[in-house]
Amino acid sequence: MLGVLFDGIAYGSLLFLVSLGLSVTMGLMNFVNLAHGAFAMAGGYVCVIAMTRFGVPFLATLPIAFVVTAIVGAVLERLLYRRLYGASHLDQVLFSIGLTFMSIAAATYFFGSSQQPMRLPEFLRGQVHLGGVDFGIYRLFLVAVVAALTAVLGFLLARTRFGAQVRASVDNAQAARGLGIDVDRVFSVAFALGSGLAGLGGALGIEVLGLDSSFPLKFMVYFLLVVAVGGAGTVKGPLVAALLLGVLDVAGKYYVPQVGAFVIYAAMVILLIAFPAGLFGRRR
Amino acid sequence: MSALRGGRLIEVAFWLVPLAAFLLLPGYLMLGSQILIVALFALSLDLILGYAGIVSLGHAAFFGLGAYAAGLLAAKGWGEPLSGLLAGGVIAALAGFVASFLVVRGEDLARLMVTLGIGLLLYEAANRAAFLTGGVDGLSGVAMGKIFGVFAFDIGGKTAYLYSFAVLLLVFIFLKRLTSSPFGLSLRGIRENPARMPAIGSPVRARLVTAYTIGAAIAGIAGALLAQTTQFVGLDSLGFNRSAELLIMLVLGGTGRLYGAIVGAAVFMIAQDYLSGVNPVYWQFWLGLLLVVFVFFARGGILGAVEAAAKRLGRSSQERAR
Numbered sequence: 001m002l003g004v005l006f007d008g009i010a011y012g013s014l015l016f017l018v019s020l021g022l023s024v025t026m027g028l029m030n031f032v033n034l035a036h037g038a039f040a041m042a043g044g045y046v047c048v049i050a051m052t053r054f055g056v057p058f059l060a061t062l063p064i065a066f067v068v069t070a071i072v073g074a075v076l077e078r079l080l081y082r083r084l085y086g087a088s089h090l091d092q093v094l095f096s097i098g099l100t101f102m103s104i105a106a107a108t109y110f111f112g113s114s115q116q117p118m119r120l121p122e123f124l125r126g127q128v129h130l131g132g133v134d135f136g137i138y139r140l141f142l143v144a145v146v147a148a149l150t151a152v153l154g155f156l157l158a159r160t161r162f163g164a165q166v167r168a169s170v171d172n173a174q175a176a177r178g179l180g181i182d183v184d185r186v187f188s189v190a191f192a193l194g195s196g197l198a199g200l201g202g203a204l205g206i207e208v209l210g211l212d213s214s215f216p217l218k219f220m221v222y223f224l225l226v227v228a229v230g231g232a233g234t235v236k237g238p239l240v241a242a243l244l245l246g247v248l249d250v251a252g253k254y255y256v257p258q259v260g261a262f263v264i265y266a267a268m269v270i271l272l273i274a275f276p277a278g279l280f281g282r283r284r
Numbered sequence: 285m286s287a288l289r290g291g292r293l294i295e296v297a298f299w300l301v302p303l304a305a306f307l308l309l310p311g312y313l314m315l316g317s318q319i320l321i322v323a324l325f326a327l328s329l330d331l332i333l334g335y336a337g338i339v340s341l342g343h344a345a346f347f348g349l350g351a352y353a354a355g356l357l358a359a360k361g362w363g364e365p366l367s368g369l370l371a372g373g374v375i376a377a378l379a380g381f382v383a384s385f386l387v388v389r390g391e392d393l394a395r396l397m398v399t400l401g402i403g404l405l406l407y408e409a410a411n412r413a414a415f416l417t418g419g420v421d422g423l424s425g426v427a428m429g430k431i432f433g434v435f436a437f438d439i440g441g442k443t444a445y446l447y448s449f450a451v452l453l454l455v456f457i458f459l460k461r462l463t464s465s466p467f468g469l470s471l472r473g474i475r476e477n478p479a480r481m482p483a484i485g486s487p488v489r490a491r492l493v494t495a496y497t498i499g500a501a502i503a504g505i506a507g508a509l510l511a512q513t514t515q516f517v518g519l520d521s522l523g524f525n526r527s528a529e530l531l532i533m534l535v536l537g538g539t540g541r542l543y544g545a546i547v548g549a550a551v552f553m554i555a556q557d558y559l560s561g562v563n564p565v566y567w568q569f570w571l572g573l574l575l576v577v578f579v580f581f582a583r584g585g586i587l588g589a590v591e592a593a594a595k596r597l598g599r600s601s602q603e604r605a606r
């Protein structure tokens with residue numbers, strides 16, 4: 001019971017890390033980005049390549065994965081995403097599906113479609129025994145990393161000038177522009193940051209979520225769901241949504257395996273109907 | 285008047301193409317019936333997306349429902365094709381009617397998520413209910429009877445081709461009338477300005493519910509057709525990829541035009557048959573690239589481009605006449 005709860009929390013915190021960037025994209029620019037999972041996948045592959053081909057230790061690959069995907073995100077935002085901010089949602093969906101397909105094909109071409117092997121360093125493997133329950137050390141590490149990052153991001157959003165600009169732009173982009181906030185630049189930075197976090201999540205998640213070339217489609221719904229349920233523009237909303245989702249999914253698969261992912265999809269439809277603006281959505 | 289007759293002539297010529305293909309390309313009848321069926325499916329999405337403006341990422345749900353309904357009927361011993369087709373359409377329509385209340389109320393984003401969710405829900409349900417649907421192995425043992433008790437499905441696929449063609453043509457004529465009726469006009473009005481339509485007394489919700497239900501029914505018929513002609517139903521008939529590809533075909537051909545759906549489906553299926561034979565991974569890459577390029581440069585699709593070219597041609601010939 002406690003073990004399932006803990007696994008769910010570890011899983012949920014990963015989802016949170018990856019989805020946070022998407023929540024900014026969908027909340028700030030009202031952009032439906034189905035390709036967000038591709039950034040997480042990119043981070044995962046960066047981590048694997050750095051480890052297997054260049055012998056970089058696992059912990060050192062994490063910042064590399066963050067930086068590389070953040071740069072990729074910034075470039076794509078500048079070149080492509082930016083042109084579609086005012087476009088219809090259908091255009092955005094088509095564009096991002098196209099991008100997803102391309103990323104899957106490219107990943108299959110370069111790395112094949114099989115699961116990528118992952119060898120954690122010795123000190124992150126194994127279990128700790130605490131009060132009658134076994135905790136995976138890697139999952140503890142995961143939760144700790146995400147908790148630390150959440151604190152940093154929460155501070156960034158709530159206490160810094162940049163955070164205030166992001167919040168203002170989410171609430172009312174037009175008024176924010178009128179007040180002299182460079183919304184485009186805020187969004188560029190936020191997009192790069194979000195992509196980088198997704199990449200970091202992808203790298204951290206190889207052990208938990210797996211990594212193969214179908215990753216962007218396989219987890220697309222989960223990321224979208226976190227944003228749709230959590231609402232945009234806060235750290236708290238996606239965090240609670242992701243943890244809820246993670247625990248529900250793990251518990252569902254553990255206790256009622258014959259129903260499988262059904263639980264999540266049903267929860268998704270019901271939550272969307274009951275809370276169209278998300279659990280913590282800022283209504284406009 | 286002569287322009288109208290010219291338009292008619294082009295339409296007749298258009299429908300002669302599949303018949304000519306039947307006579308001239310007997311080796312491609314399997315692919316041919318696939319194209320006709322997918323075109324029918326694309327028409328159903330065109331009604332709800334192109335005309336009513338409802339964005340859907342889960343339209344395959346209704347296609348798969350129709351396919352499983354018809355397939356299961358035949359597998360359990362009821363092999364009469366036309367009633368099977370009808371059953372597929374009716375079940376999909378019922379599901380579409382129920383789902384429409386969830387879909388219609390939201391905005392674009394909520395609609396995307398809800399349709400996506402419904403699609404995944406059904407996929408997972410079919411996957412888990414392996415005792416009924418065969419799960420990942422698919423539903424086999426679909427034994428079809430003769431159409432009208434006369435025409436049996438043959439190995440060469442001739443019956444299947446003509447059967448699909450007849451159904452496509454009938455549904456097309458129905459949709460053509462529907463979209464040019466006052467109902468069709470009000471759908472276009474809702475797509476263009478959902479805030480103004482209630483003000484002139486149009487029952488927006490009811491219109492969208494009706495359109496969505498009809499779209500679902502046609503998708504179900506298309507699915508049933510696929511199940512009957514291939515005598516197999518796979519889990520992929522419900523999958524996300526099918527919904528996404530359908531969207532791509534429609535955009536490729538041009539949304540909001542009935543012929544766009546058909547042209548897009550034909551071009552897509554032929555390109556897929558040719559290119560994925562070369563290498564499936566490349567195919568997916570080029571498909572993605574094509575989508576991105578289309579979004580940036582050719583939003584009207586193939587027919588939109590043809591229309592624009594024809595307009596430009598017409599204008600320049602007018603200028604020359606002056």
